[in-house]
Amino acid sequence: MKSEVRIALDAMGGDSGPSVIVPAAAIALVRRPDVSFSLFGDERLIRPILGAHPALANKARIVHCDVSIKMTDKPSQALRAGRRSSSMWLAIDAVKKGEADFVVSAGNTGALMAMAKVCLRTMPQIDRPAIAAMWPTLRGESIVLDVGASIGADAEHLIDLAIMGSAMARIIFDIDRPTVGLLNVGVEEIKGLEEVKAAGRVLRETGLPHLDYHGFVEGDDLGKGTVDVIVTEGFTGNIALKTAEGTAKQIGQYIRDAMNHSWSSRLGYFFARSAFKALREKMDPGRVNGGVFLGLDGVVIKSHGGADAEGFAGAIEVGYDMVRQELLGKIREMIAQANDARAHLAPPVHVDS
Numbered sequence: 001m002k003s004e005v006r007i008a009l010d011a012m013g014g015d016s017g018p019s020v021i022v023p024a025a026a027i028a029l030v031r032r033p034d035v036s037f038s039l040f041g042d043e044r045l046i047r048p049i050l051g052a053h054p055a056l057a058n059k060a061r062i063v064h065c066d067v068s069i070k071m072t073d074k075p076s077q078a079l080r081a082g083r084r085s086s087s088m089w090l091a092i093d094a095v096k097k098g099e100a101d102f103v104v105s106a107g108n109t110g111a112l113m114a115m116a117k118v119c120l121r122t123m124p125q126i127d128r129p130a131i132a133a134m135w136p137t138l139r140g141e142s143i144v145l146d147v148g149a150s151i152g153a154d155a156e157h158l159i160d161l162a163i164m165g166s167a168m169a170r171i172i173f174d175i176d177r178p179t180v181g182l183l184n185v186g187v188e189e190i191k192g193l194e195e196v197k198a199a200g201r202v203l204r205e206t207g208l209p210h211l212d213y214h215g216f217v218e219g220d221d222l223g224k225g226t227v228d229v230i231v232t233e234g235f236t237g238n239i240a241l242k243t244a245e246g247t248a249k250q251i252g253q254y255i256r257d258a259m260n261h262s263w264s265s266r267l268g269y270f271f272a273r274s275a276f277k278a279l280r281e282k283m284d285p286g287r288v289n290g291g292v293f294l295g296l297d298g299v300v301i302k303s304h305g306g307a308d309a310e311g312f313a314g315a316i317e318v319g320y321d322m323v324r325q326e327l328l329g330k331i332r333e334m335i336a337q338a339n340d341a342r343a344h345l346a347p348p349v350h351v352d353s
Helices: 018-031 043-051 075-082 087-096 109-120 155-172 194-206 234-259 263-283 309-324 327-343
Strands: 005-010 035-041 060-064 102-105 130-137 140-145 179-183 212-217 229-231 291-294 299-302
Touching (some): 005 018, 005 087, 005 309, 018 035, 018 043, 018 309, 035 087, 043 060, 075 109, 087 109, 102 309, 109 291, 140 234, 155 194, 155 291, 155 309, 179 194, 179 234, 194 212, 299 309
Parallel strands (some): 005 035, 179 212
Antiparallel strands (some): 130 291
């Protein structure tokens, strides 16, 4: 096991840049003393903030970058303007060169995915990467993927998502066989797209040792926590994520409006405001900071652009756990097991309608 985890930070990413990211690194260092940092960005902005954190200054280096990626840049624009020169690219490249064990950025999600895919490439036998998010449920939390990396999926890609999500769940939830469900329009095996049904058949028949296939799940299972990992393609996953975030905000507004309706309700809200805040945060999938880019040949963590120092520190800790618990090794192990199992399966029977 590595004696020290080396972390690359895109210090210019997010809404606040170094003013949040440097203090976040200081918080993470207190929690995880066995880390060191490389801060990529404008040294003139980073150096004064770093000076206020002497313990961090002893465990960090600054890599000056003249270019930063804007939140409004399209992925193609970001690649043209920032390839090999931006703070985002150079932080990712540090992972590729073996100078860092993982990278965290709060910057433009599309640009981060595009740069990570070009710079790091995908793992062998993985065609497309995915974004995995933590989802609040009645049971605790589940992992949902893909929530927006790519649109559409054939059966092979859905199986890859199940494998990668299970590897992450083994680390996050500390269980050897996470339960996995495929998001579908019904739980019956005759329902849904052919690609989803084909993926379900393979997952059901292969019997992978580190994956417990539950079957199809529906939209309401997201909140119930029916399974540890819910698999869907990126278009559907992103809509589900944004819908849940919007619903959490909507309910929060309903509560505020109701509590302001009368003097007595305002008084009740005053005494119960902490409980209402906890409820609102619990319902919002966006509250858990640190989306994991799965399928890349390196560990990349996406923080919310508006995260505060505590939130960004949480994203750093997610990456730390992925490295310490050898996420990439677990994915490779499960892919090899899946390939061996699929090789012994009979080909599917096609029935003419």
